[in-house]
Amino acid sequence: MDFAFDARTEELRARLLAFMDAHVYPAERVAEEQRAELASPWDVPPVVEELKAEARRQGLWNLFLPDEEYGAGLTNLQYAPLAEITGRSPQLAPTALNCSAPDTGNMEVLAAFGSDEQRKQWLEPLLAGEIRSAFAMTEPEVASSDATNIETRIDRDGDTYVVNGRKWYISGALHPDCRVFIVMGKTDPDGPDIRRQQSMVLVPRDTPGVEIRRPMRVYGYEDHYHGGHAEVVFHDVRVPVANLIGEEGGGFAIAQARLGPGRIHHCMRLIGMAERAVELMCRRAVSRTAFGKPLAAQGQVQAWIADARVAIEQLRLLVLKTAWLMDTVGNKGAHTEIQAIKIATPRTVVDIVDRAVQLHGAAGVSQDFPLAELWAAARTLRLADGPDEVHQRSLARREIRAYARG
Template sequence: MDFQYDPRTSGLIENLLDFMDGHIYPNERAFEEQVNSLENIWAWDSAPLLKKVREEARGRGLWNLFLPGQQGAGLTNLQYAPLAEITGRSGALAPAALNCAAPDTGNMEVLHQFGTEAQKEKWLEPLLDGRIRSAFAMTEPDVASSDATNIQLSIVRDGDSYVINGRKWWITGAMNPNCRIFIVMGKTDPGAARHRQQSMILVPRDTPGLEVKRGMHVLGYDDHDHGGHAELSFTDVRVPVENLIGEEGAGFAIAQARLGPGRIHHCMRSIGVAERAIELMCARASSRVAFGRPIADQGVVRDWIAESRVRIEQLRLLVLKTAWLMDTVGNKGAHSEIQAIKIATPATVQWILDKAIQVHGAGGLSQDFPLAAMYAGVRTLRFADGPDEVHKNALAKAELRRHQAGRKGA
């Protein structure tokens, strides 16, 4: 792969860095204050400041950068990688400002790839325009959802409708009243082959029987500036058959198609989190004096800073290689690398954040710095889109198969 960015990517990087310096970093605290002062704190996207920075982003051509093709910016994964990294430095504001925030990005990709023309017109277009929000409802409280085939929510055909019953939780963005549509995964045929039992269906928020029960907390944070993470119940929820995405039994395959790009986008943004953490760590170490000399002069602190830089550079190379493979051989061909970055990124960034917090002392645990919230978010990624252990197990099995095939061919 070529390590030099092409002219378009270089131009977008320069544009985005200028946008971040002029409109994101100076407004982070004000955005937080605006969201906290809203009558409904879950409606984070109604903050006036977000509307202002979104208009600026659109005017600069920094809009829907994540989505390939004519409806998006037409970027490859490799082109998008450095841009996602930059937005990750300000996770609460920057991705939303560019309409590149999860879970909407993944849901737009699903509708773009698998939706009917009617589904695209009704739901994809307003999502691409930033007028509504969405959620992806897969995880359930009563089963180990790390194995997606365990999903128990039922989707039963009844004439011209599907009837849905079950529970979901940790549904990101669902507390936001502007979350108008849910992509819901459930079972349409429990007797089918293991990976053909599941389907995906669109459920509008105002459908009778769909209830948002409560918001979930992440290490004490309610994540209201992302629309929260909700527990949902579905009681005889009835939607028309045309709300099915794809065909019956295609839910597992659609989920895998959605999660591949979602995993690498999380990793891209997380590298930006780590870069921000190093900046904060260096600034704090240089400005604080303990036992008669700056903390930056302490050997252990310098070791942390050096290790952080080495780990980030290693991680970035692996993520860029994965993005390049996804572009050249497809998501399936890059499957092992996607698993590898999903394993490595959250753990590595978590380590860097831990050292940055340590350098900040008690301040690192407080609301005066973004490090504690960053730590909670990155720790969550060791569960989101599949826990570490599932990815490690699958990666090891693939490695063993490759090794055994090599021995047979020797």
Template sequence: MDFAYDARTEELRGELTRFLTEHVYPAEPVHAEQAATGDPWSRTPVLAELKAEARKRGLWNLFLPDPRYGAGLTNLQYAPLAELTGRSPHLAPEAVNCAAPDTGNMELLAEFGSDAQRERWLMPLLEGEIRSAFCMTEPEVASSDATNIATRITRDGDEYVINGRKWWSSGAMDPRCEIFIVMGKTDPDADRHRQQSMVLVPRDTPGVTVRRGMHVFGYTDGTHGGHAEIDFTDVRVPAANLIGAEGTGFAIAQARLGPGRIHHCMRLIGMAERALELLCRRANDRIAFGRPLAEQGVVREWIAESRVRIEQARLLVLKTAWLMDTVGNKGAHTEIQAIKIATPAMAEWVIDKAIQGYGGAGVSQDTPLAALWAQTRTLRLADGPDEVHRNSLAKRELRRWLP
């Protein structure tokens, strides 16, 4: 079993590491200052500069395995690159056009969209000219069960009419967001997994009202384009805006969320690595009770345990990526659920210990740790809460041993 990365991956890792060191990390305080003084949902000027530099270096659309649209990398090749972008999750992913929710929406359009839909929406997303939103979660139902969604999508001649309310619609607060992918019910009487469909709704369609932006532990989460609460009131779109066929919305959602889950987990490894690096630097520099923190037994225990947990999670993520490449997302379902459970919990633990090592500075704006923790904790809910994945994983395991 060979654990080495191939030559192309190593080349891209080196280029991406240089890009982070020379441009992204120095831009973090600039980005924070610009975000604090401007529209909290808009992109900062320094981010535009980073995107231009990334494109110049060939670091663009790394996540898409289809060479017609992206870099043509496998999941296993992309995993260590996504890990590196996770070290600066509020800048690096978007700088290389690999930020959620656009990544999932681009994958969805590439796989399920019509030629016209890809030409109109996928191509400008690939170019980074616009952003998009994914509208699935609703405030009035338990959205951990996606079959609960109540938004109605009703056929009326050559149009669909959409009525409902969504929230946590990632990407919708960005002023450059031009298209919403909306999931709703087209046939409430069908099988529970065949009731849903997806339609494309341009942001400026009459009847679309963005009510407010949702905050995440007090953060705007502007990197993801923010998260909006949106009303759809008698919204009419052409029937050609349907993605796939009626009744395939649930299956498309699952196909979209699979790669999204592993991408989040890849970046979480990088977030944990950044936190551990910061903890080690702090431990070496800070004196408490007459000696460096690095000589305190409890701090050494944190550091050792962090390394063990990161390595365990990385190996499971890489195995999952390999399975997705070799047997497909369905064949890797167990491992996808396992990493979605394990990786956020790991990163949350490591970041928490780094925060503890920094004391008051750890929860302030003077380090990236508070924002890293908020994003990590949120990922125990996003793309399905821990409990749903644990329940599904347990049922799958139990079926193996039925008499």
């Protein structure tokens, strides 16, 4: 593995860093000021659309999609350092580049598994940033960390499917531009193979029977810029059979294909969050004095900053290795590394951001700095796309298997 970024990555990194400095960071405070004037908490501050237009003008658009027909054609290894940069402003930067979840995963699903008609109706406007989408998988009544537990039903009735079920923490569902859900449910609940019982269907948001019951908070935050997280109930929702993605029984496999790239995207953005936290720590440390000397001269503060730098460099190397393996041997061949980064990265970044909060004192938990929101986002990612314990269980079983056979 070559540790140097190639020429295209370096060129895009330079352009993206300049875009962040000139447009994204200045827009953070503007967006908050504009949001206070909006009629609905889910409406989009005008500055966000301005950022999207500028990013598209500069060619910083759909960088996440490796398929050149739809996206920038970057490999995982090329995209990883770009995703890290966007993580420094996780509310605005991914959205500005049309690289924010859940739309990224949904676009990947449609590009890989969607029919020509589905791509025309939904993928094209998503790629253009004209609409938003949501992914409805998690359910409150079952342990959704085991996807085979999903209880939502997708029953065939002639030339339609009828969807009934209750989902929650459905990201993006409250966004005013959300137009479609990808819904996972069971089409064959009694089938002998528990990983072939599930399917995925496209459900337009305005379909009769779709009820947005309530917004869900994340550590008190509503995640406005990404369209929030909602509890959604499907009451006898009818969609055409043509809205099936892939084949009946393919839902579990599609979910796994969707989550692999999503996990590495999350982990690279998390490293960007950690870099932002370290920058804020250093700025605070050199500007504040306590007990007769700058915080930067305090041994404990120096240890926090040094440990954070070591941890970030370790995480980045592991994530870049994972990206390289995904490109060279595929997601299945990189399974161990994908799980390793999903375990290590959120846990470590939570610790780094927590120390940054501590260094800032009361300001660290205030709205004047992004640290509290960064902490909430990082802590949530210990649950999203599979909790730590699920990945630990799977990774440990793979490690032990060879010895059990021996």
